[in-house]
Amino acid sequence: MPVPSGQPVHLNDVLLDNNPGELWLRFRFIAPKIGSDVGRIGYDVATIDMEHLCQTLAVAYVEHHKLEPARVVISLSNKPIDFGHTAPDATQFFEAYLLQDSQCVWDGGI
Template sequence: MAPAAAHRAALVAGLALALPAAAQEAGARVEVPSGQEVRFIEARRDAGAAAGLTAGITWRFRFVAPAISRVGGTVNLDTAAQDMEHLCNRFALPWLPQGEAVGQIVIELADREVEFGQPAPEATRYFEAFSVQGGRCVWEGF
């Protein structure tokens, strides 16, 4: 198994108690307020926060949402933003390890699966950043 795949498998296994079994698997559908189809891709833990932006761990949760496509999509940015806040509060927060100093949660929606960290000009992608305050996600914006 490649190192990245092994890390991802260990990460998912280590956090398996945080979510219902169906939501833990890559490709699993996740319910959002708009009703659009959203599928979970992966969660990534970044120990090194971006310089000066956050203190603590940054968690990135990546999802595919075909309806946000700029070509033929039916979900606009405002609706997607509401879904992203929901994903942060209802999906990401329960996933996080207890007691970990989380500085930021980043939610990504893309109209197609895109390799992490790679440019994809043909894809529609939205990112929202949240801090965790009082057990809730608070929008930080980029």
């Protein structure tokens, strides 16, 4: 999927999660170039990519499937990880968004 940074990003899965007590729509991506090492894509750049993925993919998905999620979560991981499992050797970035008028609005309270 094309993102502003140009890094390779691939959709790993989409989860509809009611476990928080409301519907959270989770888009999980593999982004093998993220990390904190020199030459890797850092969180500051990855957040721009995550917002772009929310706006270009999540909004269309929600409208197509007629969903009303309380939150949309975009996550990037440098390698596949089963949902809910830990992987100390993996880098993962997450952002949560509210959808308002077909716009992704960062939810900094999560």
